[in-house]
Amino acid sequence: MTRRPRWSSLLRPSRGRHFSLAAPGQPPYRVLFFGTDDVSLATLKLLHAAGNDEQGNPLVEHIEVVCPSDRPMNGCKKDEPVPVKRFAQRHGLKVFDTPAHLKSLKTWDFPVADSFDVGVVVSFGYFLHPHMLKNLHHGAINMHPSLLPKYRGPAPIHHALLNGDATTGVSVIEIDPKAFDVGRILLQEPYDIKSGIQCQELANELAEFGAEGIIKTLSELPSRKEAAAVQDDATASKAPKLTLKDGVLSLNEPAHEIFHALSNSVGVSVQFRDKVVKLIEIRLTSDEELQSVLADEIRHGSASTGTFFFEKKRQALWLRCAGDSWLLITKLQQDGRKIGAALDFCNGYRLKNMQRERFDKIIADSVNSKL
Structure with a gap:
């Protein structure tokens, strides 16, 4: 049976799709979100819902979104917005497009001038260079669908299935300014892999599971940062992109x-x-x-x-x-x-x-x- 998150009862939205989370003694967070696809979208939806708390204690005060430029998708030649951008536009969130011609954002003149409390990064695909993090008071956090340091890289789900793993999980880590997937671990939770599950189905489940992990981390951010664990590089393994x-x-x-x-x-x-x-x-x-x-x-x-x-x-x-x-x-x-x-x-x-x-x-x- 697939393991459900321990925090699901705290984060499950009501029929009105609102949360009753708050960060006691702290103001709601101004969030700069970095994402692209449906995996990213699961987290963005929960962040948006967390800004509409019915009891007047929203976890999120404001969200702006950074995502790739429009691109051909689903076999179409016409450029279309990525899922994260479509959601942001429907809900009136400000969007910053990464330049389509850049493979790296190192030379990008980052247009975000406002200050934010924290950055949230999920399935973004680009490395965040130091100049992109300077306006984030509490740095940036990232959801990775594996139990880091196992399966560092862009295809952890594929490699877990290729290797016949019975358990995977999600990790919420701090963004490191020098390398992907090496930041301190703020939260980690295992997740059982159902027998016979396909790659896309597991990706969808971990997207939802990890999105709740992001909310849990933000709701306890100061204590999570204080207790953050350094990854053991000696036990790390890689999950390179499949071709x-x-x-x-x-x-x-x-x-x-x-x-x-x-x-x-x-x-x-x-x-x-x-x-x-x-x-x-x-x-x-x-x-x-x-x-x-x-x-x-x-x-x-x-x-x-x-x-x-x-x-x-x-x-x-x-x-x-x-x-x-x-x-x-x-x-x-x-x-x-x-x-x-x-x-x-x-x-x-x-x-x-x-x-x-x-x-x-x-x-x-x-x-x-x-x-």
């Missing part, structure tokens, strides 16, 4: 590891008859499904890893992975063509029902050049 290379199917990995970590992210790619094929829609198989297919076709040890066959009844490909495990594939994309159903793929190659074929592992350069 299409990481989506290349390893025939030596169990089906559940491939599915958990790469579905809904960079994808999984294979090779068939010298052509690159991206597996678009995949799922794990159940014991009942395995038993319902002809025993000779899936008998343990009867098919090597990479073997697949099309089953007409389910309109799907069965793909043998390591450890006597199987994936079901229902949609594929070949060499930049349109996404098609498994039936279309098999018809194109004139594959018969239950006919055995084989996918091969592909070279990363082939993926980058063809898909």
Whole structure:
């Protein structure tokens, strides 16, 4: 069962979407928020709600937002605002766009002139240089979806799933002016990984979990800073960003590891008859499904890893992975063509029902050049 935060009863909004939090003896915080995507948005929503306390003790007095410039999203060529910016505009929050041409903000003439009590950073994607922190009286805090110092880097959720971890978590840390993800830990809470969960689903859960952690940290900021813990660099591990290379199917990995970590992210790619094929829609198989297919076709040890066959009844490909495990594939994309159903793929190659074929592992350069 997924672990719920200890502080959920304190932070759960009422039907009016308001909180009753306050920082006793302190004025509400002026917050400068740095974010981009839906993970960021979960925190921004709670911060905005925390400024509308019905009992007159808001935790947040004022919010302004820093986010990337508009960009093409969801396959559209037209530039669109990122999720954080859309929310800010709907609620009348002042927005500062980062310059689209800059890969680093080191040379950015930061336009924020007002002073703020604290900066809140969630899934922002840019390093905050010292000149961007000078107007923040209490510095800046960041929510990272791992139990730091484990999985420092931009893809901690993917790596937790790739490694088969049973538990992950969130950390709220101070922003360090010299490096990503190395600041002192203000709050940390573990979170159980549900069996069979996909990467995007876990990301959504940790976004909500971490957002509540940010509110908890702000509500106790002075004491949290006083008790902050320095990270142990000796136990640190890295979680670099996944690329299409990481989506290349390893025939030596169990089906559940491939599915958990790469579905809904960079994808999984294979090779068939010298052509690159991206597996678009995949799922794990159940014991009942395995038993319902002809025993000779899936008998343990009867098919090597990479073997697949099309089953007409389910309109799907069965793909043998390591450890006597199987994936079901229902949609594929070949060499930049349109996404098609498994039936279309098999018809194109004139594959018969239950006919055995084989996918091969592909070279990363082939993926980058063809898909």
